[in-house]
Amino acid sequence: MQTKKEKEDRENLKQTRNWTWMELFDHRFFAEVWKKDRRVVRTAVMLVIIFHFFSIGIVPSESMAPTLEPDDLVLYVNTKHVTRGDIVFFTYPLDEKLKYVKRIIGLPGDEVEVKNEAVYVNGDPLEEDYLLEQPLYTFDKATVPEGYYFVLGDNRNNSEDSTHWGFLKAENVNGKAIGVLLPFSKFKLFK
Incomplete structure (x- = not known):
């Protein structure tokens, strides 16, 4: 009551x-x-x-210059389906607290190699008009394992990437970059 x-x-x-x-x-x-x-x-x-469906990432370093600069705000679609040439955000394999951004170069089953200032995939040199400069190092021929990718930064000589820590697990990929949101002066969408 x-x-x-x-x-x-x-x-x-x-x-x-x-x-x-x-x-x-x-x-x-x-x-x-x-x-x-x-x-x-x-x-x-x-x-x-x-x-x-989408997330926002901040470019942490100069490794993707000139395509992406440090502190650019990038919109990316949350997907695990990527292809060669896509720019991806991923969980850094050596420290899961960090997010990195690189370009997919090698897909599972591809043979990758860096020599003579060029990147070779399955024996053919890649045409890369987005590079800051050609790579001045070598990477011995290797086959990308199933469930992994070979990723490189566009600033090849100043990038910590697959040539340093190995292949990237596909499960570490967070998404594919689709455009730069900020600064407004650099606003652009990727193909």
């Missing part, structure tokens, strides 16, 4: 708010909210969808 005081408290509570719990589950309440706050609801739904 409720005491008189409890009944009064309940009535006072009802008077201080403009809705009841029953109204919260009533379709008319949602219709009223939708009429008044369409922009807020639409924005909230849009943000949930965007951040489910």
